[in-house]
Amino acid sequence: MSIKFPQGVGRIVHAEIDSTNAEAARIAASLSGPTWILALSQTAARGRRGRPWAHQQGNFSATLVMQPTETPDRVALRSFVTSLALYDAFVAVTGRTDGLALKWPNDVLMQGGKVAGILLESIGIGSGVNHLAIGVGVNLLTAPDSELLETKAVAPVSLAGAMGVQVSPEDFLDVLAASYAKWEAQFVTYGFEPIRTAWLARAARLGERIIARTTREEFEGTFDTVDEQGALVLLTAQGRVSIPAGDVFF
Numbered sequence: 001m002s003i004k005f006p007q008g009v010g011r012i013v014h015a016e017i018d019s020t021n022a023e024a025a026r027i028a029a030s031l032s033g034p035t036w037i038l039a040l041s042q043t044a045a046r047g048r049r050g051r052p053w054a055h056q057q058g059n060f061s062a063t064l065v066m067q068p069t070e071t072p073d074r075v076a077l078r079s080f081v082t083s084l085a086l087y088d089a090f091v092a093v094t095g096r097t098d099g100l101a102l103k104w105p106n107d108v109l110m111q112g113g114k115v116a117g118i119l120l121e122s123i124g125i126g127s128g129v130n131h132l133a134i135g136v137g138v139n140l141l142t143a144p145d146s147e148l149l150e151t152k153a154v155a156p157v158s159l160a161g162a163m164g165v166q167v168s169p170e171d172f173l174d175v176l177a178a179s180y181a182k183w184e185a186q187f188v189t190y191g192f193e194p195i196r197t198a199w200l201a202r203a204a205r206l207g208e209r210i211i212a213r214t215t216r217e218e219f220e221g222t223f224d225t226v227d228e229q230g231a232l233v234l235l236t237a238q239g240r241v242s243i244p245a246g247d248v249f250f
Contacts (some may be wrong), residue, residue, distance in 0.1 A: 005178070008034070012038065013173075016040065018043050018044040019135075020135060025121070025123055025133065028067075034065065037062060037064075038060075040169060056141070058140060058169070059137070060138035060139075061136075062176075063135045068131075075132055077192050078120065078132065078187070080192075082136065082183075086108045086136065090115070090163075092175050093175060094165050099163075101203065102199055102202045103154065103203075104232050104248050105245070105248075106120075114154045115139050115158065116137065116139070118135065118136055119135035120133070139156055140166075142158050144156050154249075196230075203223075203226070205248075206225075207224075209222055210222075210234070221235050222235040224240070231244040232246070
């Protein structure tokens with residue numbers, strides 16, 4: 001697989017590291033431009049809300065470090081940019097779109113199972129964001145044990161298991177970096193609306209009943225849309241509810 005790495009974007013590959021997001025925080029200030037950090041093995045990987053993320057050999061763990069200039073709420077919308085980039089990367093390596101869907105807020109589904117997740121972490125001073133770390137984990141070769149999941153969480157799958165396609169982490173990085181650069185250019189040039197439209201066209205369970213869980217509440221309703229701020233909008237028995245952050249269960 002021969003993909004040209006985006007011009008002006010750095011590429012660092014580590015045989016082993018604690019966490020690519022942790023490394024991003026350590027080196028962010030020294031970087032002159034956007035840089036991808038790939039680890040072939042991670043010893044202290046983590047997911048959203050500090051949850052452990054099992055890194056198994058042959059799977060993909062990388063972080064894109066950026067120096068955004070927008071407000072923090074706009075910077076956070078890059079989870080949707082990254083989701084679309086992952087979707088296109090999977091299409092590129094498999095030649096297929098069937099069985100692929102995007103799950104709010106930042107997971108990618110393949111044949112109904114979770115194949116990839118995204119973790120955004122910002123490094124800032126005051127109300128601004130100096131650096132953004134976009135962590136990406138993909139089950140390329142193997143899926144972690146389902147027993148580690150929350151109740152009703154989507155079961156994990158791997159690219160190799162679900163699609164019968166094997167690709168190395170290094171090759172997948174090249175594809176993902178090129179795909180991300182395309183969607184990032186759209187976001188910077190045209191704003192969130194075309195990103196939102198493209199994301200909704202690939203959204204899992206749009207128009208269906210789902211459960212959304214925040215740290216304090218649980219809502220059940222019809223998945224209506226994602227609004228201009230990236231919040232999940234549900235139509236519930238109590239009316240229209242906008243959820244800025246949380247987890248979705250089917």
